[in-house]
Amino acid sequence: MIKFIAKSTQLQNLVKSLQLTKQFFVSSLIIGEAYSGKKTIAQYILPEAPVVNGEDLSAVLDALSQHDELIIYNFAKIPNFSLLNFDNKRIIATALYQPKDKTVDELFGYIYNLPPLRERPEDVAALAEVFTQIAKDVLGVDDATSVRVEELDLSQNSKSLKRSIYKSLVLKEIDERDIEKMMYRYFLENLEGNNDYKKFLYLFEKPLIQAGLYKYKSQLKLAGILGINRNTLRKKANEYDL
Helix, strand or coil: CCCCCCCCHHHHHHHHHHHHHCCCCCCEEEECCCCCCHHHHHHHHCCCCCEEECCCHHHHHHHHHHCCEEEEECHHHCCCHHHCCCCCCEEEEEECCCCCCHHHHHHCCEEEECCCHHHCHHHHHHHHHHHHHHHHHHHCCCCCCCCCHHHCCCCCCHHHHHHHHHHHHHHHHCCHHHHHHHHHHHHHHHCCCCCHHHHCCHHHHHHHHHHHHHHHCCHHHHHHHHCCCHHHHHHHHHHCCC
16 A cells, blocks of 8 residues: 655646546546656556556557556657547556647646645644655664654655665764764875865865854854954855855
């Protein structure tokens, strides 16, 4: 059974529409960014349907000849839409974009646009909660550890969201010894010039100043804590565009 989360109004309305059309031999196309949940929705609506890749036309045609229900992903990459026959079929196809081919309009009764996760904050919150718990179980992280909203990466929808959660939890668990090991490996692979001390100084200074400014909200206070001149701190902050 596909685990499916729909908290946003956009996603709930899309699911309702697909469930209504499921009663008939009507085919639907879902358009949206990669990893935005298109295939998951299709499998939720048609859990028993075979799933085929549109890049493999022979596999698509073979599946169409054998099944009344079918899920086709990468639909826009099908090389010849005129070979498709969806009569008396219940098809849900997914694609990154709608192909500019009039045949496509004739194949589908409904064409839906699924917004990316960054436009569905309710879904982001729900997915982040699920992904965080899974990541904690995998990594053996303290259950009290949390991931801040600003640490979530939605640039690649669920793919980058999941990756950013794992990365955040790992970073919260590392200690000074782990940091030393990471720096050692990085420098071992990248030291090569005559001025590398200055070249890599930002790896120490930038995160130190950035964290200090976030924590203390004052350049004057941070300068005193770091034991440096305020003008020096201001210069460094400007240099690193902080």
